[in-house]
Amino acid sequence: MIWYRQVGVVVLAGLAVSGGVVWAHVTDRYIAATDLRLRIGDSIGYEAVHIPRVTGPDEQVTIGVLFYVANPTGIGLELTQIAYQFYMDNLTDTRAFLEKADSIFVGRGGYFSQESPATFPARSTGGIWVNLTIQGDVQAVALSRLNLTFNGLYYPIIITEFVYRVQGTTIVDREVGVVFTTSTGVAPHEG
């Protein structure tokens, strides 16, 4: 084969091989990231809600919300922000939530870690606790709203927003309006 044809073959083969490797890498990530973003609503939720018993008006109470993350896709997920609003439902107030929200609002909890976000690798599950502390001496109204039980049970309402990054990409997305409610109530957490 003449030398310039050899040069052409080498250039074409080199471009095709390197391009193929890059293309396979990018396309695989694209498909996996799309899969993750479509299934994120079913992959994030509430595992548990711990509300201690309130024993005094000046008490400091720490509420714990355990979020679960199930990542069934082929690409990792980095949770950079979890922000929730915590309400304690008043079962005697039969108004719609939007009408009574201001009167039952307790406080906001959040997890904000841009530098070291909680990472959930491909095909993994995990959980993350996000706490909310109510200081009774300076947040008397919030504590009184929190200390509302019916038959000894709490009826919290939690609305959460998640911000996540698809691992290894520059894709940042959010999942809003993830709601926790209970019809059976939550027993006070002891300990």
Add this chain to the structure above:
Amino acid sequence: MKADRIRIGLFHALGVLLAAVSMGSIVGAASLPEYGPLLRIDVGSAIIGVSLLAGIALGLQTSDEEPSGVILRTFLASVGAIALVAVTILAPMLAGVAPTLDAVDSSGSTRLGLIFTALFIVPIHVLGGVIGFGLADSFAPAEYGGSRGRLEGG
């Protein structure tokens, strides 16, 4: 003779395939910069650079033939590359992961724009093929159908 023609035909087909894969894969990857840190090149540079280079490389493969053969091969390679770019853009749908991409990704007009941008591969790749053909013709000795030595010898 027939075996020679088949061999040459297969050789040209392989060249078209390699050119299509090289252009389509690199332009497709450049169209999705958010997903791949391996390649940091904008789409325009990928289209111009890779198409021209692959075109010249394909044009250098010419044997003793008319330029129309090179133009046809580069055109076929361009069509293959554009098809590969379209496959890349629509990959989640083709993989069965997403019924539509509107709920997740950029708008349909943006995706269509990326595919139409890839149409610029055609003229640039054909141009590269013509350049490569000219280079091959000037490099090749007369006994291989080239002009080198033929003009000098009179």
